[in-house]
Amino acid sequence: MTVDIPVSGDTPNGAPSPLGESHPPEAPREPGFQVLPSDLPQFSPLVTYVIIGLTVLVYIAQLGSPYLFGYDLPAALGMKVNELIAQGELWRLLTPLLLHGSLLHIGFNMYALNVIGPGLERSFGHRRFLLLYLLAGFAGNVVSMTFTDAPSLGASTAIFGLFGAQGVFIYQNRILFGERAQAALGQIVRLAVINLLIGLSPGIDNWGHVGGLAGGVAFTWLAGPLLGWQGIAPSYRLADRRDPNAVWLAAVGIGLLFAMLAGAVVMWRGV
Numbered sequence: 001m002t003v004d005i006p007v008s009g010d011t012p013n014g015a016p017s018p019l020g021e022s023h024p025p026e027a028p029r030e031p032g033f034q035v036l037p038s039d040l041p042q043f044s045p046l047v048t049y050v051i052i053g054l055t056v057l058v059y060i061a062q063l064g065s066p067y068l069f070g071y072d073l074p075a076a077l078g079m080k081v082n083e084l085i086a087q088g089e090l091w092r093l094l095t096p097l098l099l100h101g102s103l104l105h106i107g108f109n110m111y112a113l114n115v116i117g118p119g120l121e122r123s124f125g126h127r128r129f130l131l132l133y134l135l136a137g138f139a140g141n142v143v144s145m146t147f148t149d150a151p152s153l154g155a156s157t158a159i160f161g162l163f164g165a166q167g168v169f170i171y172q173n174r175i176l177f178g179e180r181a182q183a184a185l186g187q188i189v190r191l192a193v194i195n196l197l198i199g200l201s202p203g204i205d206n207w208g209h210v211g212g213l214a215g216g217v218a219f220t221w222l223a224g225p226l227l228g229w230q231g232i233a234p235s236y237r238l239a240d241r242r243d244p245n246a247v248w249l250a251a252v253g254i255g256l257l258f259a260m261l262a263g264a265v266v267m268w269r270g271v
Contacts, residue, residue: 048117099153136161143211161216168220222250
């Protein structure tokens with residue numbers, strides 16, 4: 001579930017914007033601004049659809065695998081298993097994102113991704129959205145490895161990261177969103193809390209959810225879009241003031257932080 005708030009459009013000279021704010025007669029062009037993907041013609045949330053398609057294909061392989069091999073080969077090769085990660089199978093900190101345990105499991109996660117993903121991808125852009133998804137999933141699996149020995153699989157680590165990212169994105173741009181920001185933030189917090197409470201049920205890796213949420217929040221706080229108006233009256237467009245270099249620095253820094261945590265857990269616990 002997500003909250004749709006318009007974040008782009010042309011604003012006539014001195015007229016209120018769709019976000020409920022007014023703007024000066026002329027907004028100077030600033031070379032540091034990046035045009036938002038949502039302002040580009042025929043934008044399509046390609047990364048979201050590719051992730052959904054790839055995840056569904058892997059699940060089909062999971063369904064067919066028992067008939068060919070007698071067991072779920074993709075899950076055996078890719079799910080989070082602490083002992084195997086400690087033995088060097090580091091891909092298991094990412095591949096669980098493509099694996100699911102039931103039709104209900106993949107259905108819920110892909111539905112959530114299809115609802116929340118396109119809006120975030122339009123605001124973040126393809127590459128930054130992909131970084132967000134992978135970092136949140138990676139962070140979730142590292143935290144899961146840190147606090148639970150149970151094997152796990154599923155995209156919900158990354159999905160929780162998207163929840164966190166949307167909350168931070170709205171908060172950091174709350175002036176543009178106006179009065180809608182408070183209601184949207186309240187809804188996101190309620191949804192996150194409800195889902196974390198549901199995650200307390202047996203068999204659900206709630207530590208992975210917490211880690212994914214933390215990864216999404218951290219990345220968006222440091223690298224998410226910071227919106228501002230660009231252009232000269234009467235035409236305005238929302239653009240991103242975030243330095244592109246900060247995005248890559250944040251991605252590398254957060255990735256290294258969680259990688260070091262994983263290494264420390266392996267050394268300390270002898271996982």
